[in-house]
Amino acid sequence: MIAPEQARRVRLLALDVDGVLTDNGIWVAPVDGDRVEFKRFDIQDGLGLVLLRGSGIEVAWVSGRHSEATELRAKELRIPMLIQDSGARKLPAMEKLLAEKGLAWEEVAYVGDDIADLPVLRRAGLPISVANGCPEVQESAAFVTTARGGSGAVREVIVTLLKARGEWNGAIQRYLKGCGDPAA
Numbered sequence: 424m425i426a427p428e429q430a431r432r433v434r435l436l437a438l439d440v441d442g443v444l445t446d447n448g449i450w451v452a453p454v455d456g457d458r459v460e461f462k463r464f465d466i467q468d469g470l471g472l473v474l475l476r477g478s479g480i481e482v483a484w485v486s487g488r489h490s491e492a493t494e495l496r497a498k499e500l501r502i503p504m505l506i507q508d509s510g511a512r513k514l515p516a517m518e519k520l521l522a523e524k525g526l527a528w529e530e531v532a533y534v535g536d537d538i539a540d541l542p543v544l545r546r547a548g549l550p551i552s553v554a555n556g557c558p559e560v561q562e563s564a565a566f567v568t569t570a571r572g573g574s575g576a577v578r579e580v581i582v583t584l585l586k587a588r589g590e591w592n593g594a595i596q597r598y599l600k601g602c603g604d605p606a607a
Contacts, residue, residue: 425566428494429549430587433480434530437543438577440486440493442536442551444468446573449490462492463573471501471578474594478585480532483520487511487539514542534580535560536572551580 441447441462450461472482483504484497490507497505506516529548533540536556544550544563552564553572561567566583570576572593585591599606 425549425583425587427587427589429565430584431529432523432548433532433584433588435481435483435521435524435526435532436475436580436584437483437485437531437533437547438534439513439533439537439540440484440490441488442555443534443572444484446571446579447536447543460490460492462490462496464496465573465575465577467575468573468577469496469500471581472502474598475585477597478588478590478594480584481524485517485533485543487513502581509597511539513539514546517543517546521526526536531586534577546556 438444442454444464445462448463452459475482480586481504482502483503484491484493485506487508489509493507494505504520506520508516521531528546531552532549533543533548534551534553535544536553537560538557540560541563544560550563550564552567553570553576554568555571556564556567568576568579570579582591585594
């Protein structure tokens with residue numbers, strides 16, 4: 424559960440990629456002499472990110488490695504902020520992003536799963552772990568999902584956050600109107 428006052432402070436939802444948006448699996452294969460990487464993203468997480476639009480909460484993906492598969496999915500979902508730091512220096516990257524956006528750490532919800540996420544989780548106003556997060560991450564989290572990363576955890580975070588803000592039904596109505604539902 425996320426407290427309503429904590430949820431209302433959130434202006435940025437920052438998500439780790441591998442282990443949060445994916446199930447931590449990476450498939451690498453040679454295709455016509457090139458290295459090709461495949462990842463599995465959960466479609467319900469994607470719809471959750473679409474439902475979040477219009478809520479006033481911005482979204483950033485923060486990865487400790489560069490991946491074309493991540494770039495493709497972020498572009499498909501129109502994620503405006505994608506940070507891919509091959510050295511897994513997430514804290515300096517987030518500090519730069521917050522300075523550019525004029526945001527404070529108290530306004531950040533961050534979802535992580537592993538040791539590389541700890542520096543950011545320890546600063547975020549709303550630190551969140553996925554169910555499969557390592558013990559250190561879960562101990563640092565104010566909220567732990569019941570779903571595993573890559574299996575609906577991001578959707579669970581978004582639903583829980585929007586319900587705590589009293590905005591869930593409005594998000595559904597915005598989405599349905601965009602789909603042409605005359606009952607919306």
